Amino acid sequence: MRVTRAAAAAAAFLAAAAGLSACGLGGTEEETVADKQSLVIGVKEDQPALGVKGPDGTYKGFDVDVATYIAGKLGIPESRLTFKTTNSSVREEALANGTVDIIVATYSITATRKMKVTFAGPYYVAHQDTFVRADDTSINDVRDLKGKRICAVTGSNSWRRVIEERKVAAEPVTVDTYGACMDALAGGRLDAVSTDDLIVAGFAAGRPGRMINAPFTDEKYGVGIKKGDLKGCEEINRAITAMYQDGTAKRLLDKWFGDSGLKLTTSVPQFEGCK
Structure with missing residues (x-):
């Protein structure tokens, strides 16, 4: 019985030492x-x-x-x-x-x-807004995206805010990046790019198109x-x-x-x- 108690005491000591080490006493602290x-x-x-x-x-x-x-x-x-x-x-x-x-x-x-x-x-x-082709006058509000092909960047939630939060029945088209979205829009493969206004403003500065100026979220x-x-x-x-x-x-x-x-x-x- 004495051996068992000694072994238990030793195990408890080692466990405590390991805990102290994990806390940074004699070991490394959590990386930050x-x-x-x-x-x-x-x-x-x-x-x-x-x-x-x-x-x-x-x-x-x-x-x-x-x-x-x-x-x-x-x-x-x-x-x-x-x-x-x-x-x-x-x-x-x-x-x-x-x-x-x-x-x-x-x-x-x-x-x-x-x-x-x-x-x-x-x-x-930021605030979500929508960018369209300059000659497209059919889209002036998020509700106008119903039935339209919108960009769905992999890993981004912007398209979900249109379809799931605003309940607008747009058609999401999966694209890897927003740069590719803008190319697809210019090429007629998309009808709109809806995302944060800072992102849209950056692209708008160097590309033909129109921001509808109808923000509808806080990002x-x-x-x-x-x-x-x-x-x-x-x-x-x-x-x-x-x-x-x-x-x-x-x-x-x-x-x-x-x-x-x-x-x-x-x-x-x-x-x-x-x-």
Whole structure:
């Protein structure tokens, strides 16, 4: 019996030691983006004014500038940032497997996504609108999309907001990216591209077409990080607050969308809370 008790005591001691190690006493703490010395940042590569990859491999756009600012507030200089194209269909997977550390890529916060991702922010609240061909006068409101072919980007919820939330019987056509959506629209394979107004405004600046200027949702752009990284979330929220308070947010919005005609919001968005 004494041997059994001794063995049990030893097992209890080892279990306690393992627990302390997991908590960071004698071991490593839970990884957080707040403690990283460099970052891999997921962005889009084909969204004008938001995230575009140039011929030289560099990325530019509002999301890129926001990510760079946030990283700076975390103590990580631009020289230690790596930007990586992360399309809508792979965002959750990329965060979960560590392909990217954070995602700043018009990533709308939704209840479903919050089950897999921790979101900081939002860093901006956009509104869904619709882009059509310039000569198409039949679409002037979301209800006019009934029976129309609309773009359904893999991994994006924008088309669902038309069909499932607004109950408009549009015909979704699956396309990989919004850049491909715009090409399909111009080629007559789609009737409309309905998504966030910042995305539409970026494309509208360089393509023929018409934005109907009839917004109908709030799209809360969050900074996606690995599920459970609450410390990182809180630090990023502090960075976003500073970005609005010091005037950087207004400067960046004016830089990328000042000529779009959109009514831009320059006050700190209401945060969702770190979960």
